[in-house]
Amino acid sequence: MSERTERSEGREHMPGQHRMSERTERTEGRVAVPVGHRVGPSNGPGNDPNRALGDALAAEYAAVWAYGVIGVHLTDAARSAARAAEAAHRSRRDALLLQLAEGAGQVPADRAGYALPYPVTDRTTALQLAVEIEERTAGHWRAALPHTTGADRNTALAALTDCALRATRWRRTAGVSPVTVPFPGRPA
Amino acid sequence: MVLTCPVGIGRTPSDQGGAGHSRRRLLRAGALVALGGAAAPLTGCDPFDRDDEPPPPDALEPLAAEALALEARHRAAASTAPTLAARLTPIADAHRAHADELRRVIGRPAPSGPATGPTGPASGAPADAPDAVLAELRRAEQQGHANAAKAGATAPADRAALLGSIAAARATHVEALA
Numbered sequence: 001m002s003e004r005t006e007r008s009e010g011r012e013h014m015p016g017q018h019r020m021s022e023r024t025e026r027t028e029g030r031v032a033v034p035v036g037h038r039v040g041p042s043n044g045p046g047n048d049p050n051r052a053l054g055d056a057l058a059a060e061y062a063a064v065w066a067y068g069v070i071g072v073h074l075t076d077a078a079r080s081a082a083r084a085a086e087a088a089h090r091s092r093r094d095a096l097l098l099q100l101a102e103g104a105g106q107v108p109a110d111r112a113g114y115a116l117p118y119p120v121t122d123r124t125t126a127l128q129l130a131v132e133i134e135e136r137t138a139g140h141w142r143a144a145l146p147h148t149t150g151a152d153r154n155t156a157l158a159a160l161t162d163c164a165l166r167a168t169r170w171r172r173t174a175g176v177s178p179v180t181v182p183f184p185g186r187p188a
Numbered sequence: 189m190v191l192t193c194p195v196g197i198g199r200t201p202s203d204q205g206g207a208g209h210s211r212r213r214l215l216r217a218g219a220l221v222a223l224g225g226a227a228a229p230l231t232g233c234d235p236f237d238r239d240d241e242p243p244p245p246d247a248l249e250p251l252a253a254e255a256l257a258l259e260a261r262h263r264a265a266a267s268t269a270p271t272l273a274a275r276l277t278p279i280a281d282a283h284r285a286h287a288d289e290l291r292r293v294i295g296r297p298a299p300s301g302p303a304t305g306p307t308g309p310a311s312g313a314p315a316d317a318p319d320a321v322l323a324e325l326r327r328a329e330q331q332g333h334a335n336a337a338k339a340g341a342t343a344p345a346d347r348a349a350l351l352g353s354i355a356a357a358r359a360t361h362v363e364a365l366a
Contacts (some may be wrong), residue, residue: 165359178275180278
């Protein structure tokens, strides 16, 4: 799973053209599940920063949507934490939208809804989904790191770290042990 | 170091001729030797040259050493405060995994020399209350996170993702130790 493989694959992609259709095929082929969308060399963002950030944006859309489902099954402090997490993802989403709109490439659009990987019916499944959403979003920000430099690199680093922190807090809330993973965002 | 290269010297005996030209030949041979010496790092004509000029340490060496030091601190703290072992052992394991992965990316064995053990006060710390142990480890992880984030901010593309995960992991350790 070396990043080098990811980058050499990326050279086959022409930036700009066909990007949207490829993305649509890839996500629709798997019913746009917010969790379980594989993050790895096989569908990595290539050597294109906008595409990498577009993938991060798509993950942020799904995270915002998922927290709407998660929040209703939580109460008290956990519900507040879900609201705060949703706000954080909205903020990343909006920043990405602004940034990508300035570029020449296409900006992925949000979807009306996302299929869930399993029914979210109670606190346990809601917390499980919250952990998975954060790890998955962390994976997309991590995948953006090799394609960014300077301020964009720092933004991606901060976003990856924030997702990892929330995943850890959700594991603690859910009583999952250990609360950390060795390589946040790394594809399994 | 340059003079040990055999490239130029090897040619001189074949045209040993009149003594009158010996100085010129010697100069020419010297030029060849110098050329050979300059080319040594590329051609590998004298592998022993490398002993004189070790490559500069990899930029990730401090981070790899820090990962091992953090692992040692968590293991030491787990034995000092056994009630914390279940929390600290996965973190120590993560630091070991980071060190192994950094070593793989560096592609060279750890530099020899005095072993850089844990630099923190872990060994000298008294058998404190778990709270004090945790606070000490949190500070170390915070510093470690800052160092990893700094390295990740400017790392080449093929190292950025690994450093990002390490920085993020260290941040989650702070959280796990709270």
